[in-house]
Amino acid sequence: MSFSFDPIGVVHSGFAEKFAIPRQPSLAPAARGTVELYPPYDRAEAVEGLESVSHLWLLFVFHAAASGPDHLRVRPPRLGGNRRIGVFASRATHRPNPIGQSVVRLDRVEPGRLHISGIDLLDGTPVLDIKPYVPYADAVAEASNALADAPPALLPVVWDDQALIQARTHAQRLGQPLVELIQQCLAQDPKPAYQQPPPERRYAVQFWDVDVCWHYPERDCIRVMEVRYRG
Numbered sequence: 001m002s003f004s005f006d007p008i009g010v011v012h013s014g015f016a017e018k019f020a021i022p023r024q025p026s027l028a029p030a031a032r033g034t035v036e037l038y039p040p041y042d043r044a045e046a047v048e049g050l051e052s053v054s055h056l057w058l059l060f061v062f063h064a065a066a067s068g069p070d071h072l073r074v075r076p077p078r079l080g081g082n083r084r085i086g087v088f089a090s091r092a093t094h095r096p097n098p099i100g101q102s103v104v105r106l107d108r109v110e111p112g113r114l115h116i117s118g119i120d121l122l123d124g125t126p127v128l129d130i131k132p133y134v135p136y137a138d139a140v141a142e143a144s145n146a147l148a149d150a151p152p153a154l155l156p157v158v159w160d161d162q163a164l165i166q167a168r169t170h171a172q173r174l175g176q177p178l179v180e181l182i183q184q185c186l187a188q189d190p191k192p193a194y195q196q197p198p199p200e201r202r203y204a205v206q207f208w209d210v211d212v213c214w215h216y217p218e219r220d221c222i223r224v225m226e227v228r229y230r231g
């Protein structure tokens with residue numbers, strides 16, 4: 001049997017590239033976005049009742065990742081990037097079928113548009129289905145996972161004065177919590193765990209329409225150097 005599915009909507013987010021997106025939802029509450037629902041799901045009936053719900057399961061396509069039967073084992077970043085485990089023991093994007101699932105906060109409901117936050121989703125991600133989070137069934141009190149037993153340790157993020165002013169200015173223009181977004185995403189250390197960059201090595205990523213530049217002045221510390229409009 002084979003199946004094919006049409007997306008019911010698409011995610012609009014500030015994550016223009018995969019680099020520096022949190023590795024799971026909820027890690028960056030300031031990561032906001034929307035799900036635009038396609039017809040006929042853009043009609044008010046399709047979202048009736050959702051105003052009673054605080055969180056959603058989004059089922060989506062990893063449209064920007066390779067997939068297929070070649071990926072039996074993966075190297076999750078949180079295990080340092082060099083230990084391999086079975087694909088079904090991981091949440092890696094390279095999977096037999098490129099299907100992702102994230103629990104996200106539902107901030108506001110409009111016909112045809114859901115406002116969400118705490119997301120780990122690339123801009124343009126196709127959405128296959130949306131389901132309400134059901135705490136009594138979905139939160140398992142005795143659950144354990146020795147491969148991922150706690151959120152990743154956070155790095156300190158410090159700012160050049162000028163970069164902080166730039167981030168605040170762009171936050172106001174965009175109507176987004178940009179300072180918090182940068183802080184929360186960079187604190188999770190986007191670079192691969194095995195890299196030990198010298199202080200002069202610069203990193204950059206696009207959030208919304210700005211480029212955020214940083215470096216590691218010392219091991220395990222991030223300094224934001226510039227937040228620049230892409231033009």
Ligand code: SAM
Pocket residue numbers: 018019020021022023024025061062063064065091092093099100101102103120121122124125126
């Ligand atoms: N919470 C989801 C899950 O468990 O299925 C996703 C986990 S996956 C490890 C999260 C990473 O997927 C993000 O850090 C980002 O780099 C990547 N990602 C997000 N949206 C994507 C997309 N549409 N296509 C490919 N990669 C994506």
